[in-house]
Amino acid sequence: MRITLALLLAVAAWAQPPAGPPPFPTPSVLTQAARMINDYGNRFRYAADNQKVPPPAAGEDRVVFMGDSITDNWGRPNYGAFFPGKPYINRGIGGQVTPQMLLRFFPDVVALKPRVVVILAGTNDIGGNVGPMTLEDTESYLMSMCDMARANDIKVVLASLTPVCDYHRPQTQTRPPEKINALNQWIKEYTAKNHFVYLDYYSATVDDKGFFKAEITGDGLHPNVAGYQIMAPLAEKSIAQALGK
Secondary structure (H helix, E strand, O other): OHHHHHHHHHHHHHHOOOOOOOOOOOHHHHHHHHHHHHOOOOOOOOHHHHHHOOOOOOOOOOEEEEEOHHHHOOOOOOOOOOOOOOOEEEEEOOOOOHHHHHHOHHHHOHHHOOOEEEEEOOHHHHHOEOEOOOHHHHHHHHHHHHHHHHHOOOEEEEEOOOOOOOOOOOOOOOOOHHHHHHHHHHHHHHHHHHOOEEEOOHHHHEOOOOOEOHHHEOOOOOEOHHHHHHHHHHHHHHHHHHHOO
């Protein structure tokens, strides 16, 4: 009887009409795909803004912040001010991975002639935003950006990744804390060996369980206003260290 029932169920399943074709991509998805093909690094996001940036004034300690959405959000409404009164330039682009940042590093950093660059990158590599990447892949792209900066007499501040948490929405499966910790350890050792400055955002934003403090993030990945208020003085201190002040 059990065998007969199993056969009937199998036949019934086989007789079901095949599933329809997958839904056609929406216009927004197609637009994003076309942009990725034509400009993988999104090098033209800041092209017009870069043309308006004058050469540094005498004695100006210009700083460029290179990064992903954690940098990009800084200074937007509901995220707090981005170093008011300081000659600091934000060149973050949400969702980017390190190879994309490397592609635009010259126009968005080197060409602006800063004295210091602050690089915060790697969480989207771990998250697989544009496909699987190993930690070694990320390390190689970070090293390439640092090499380009050094070759152009730009001081390097290399930041740790901030932690993630699941307090607001799931994040740790996509960005496992152990991978974040491994990359941060490498960044710390790499900066020490190469006489760069290590900017430790992680230690100031992690709770006693190893996750992003719930009160300083709205989604478990990005800092909120309170988070940026913690990060800002840490960045200032690291910039001063890079400048030898």
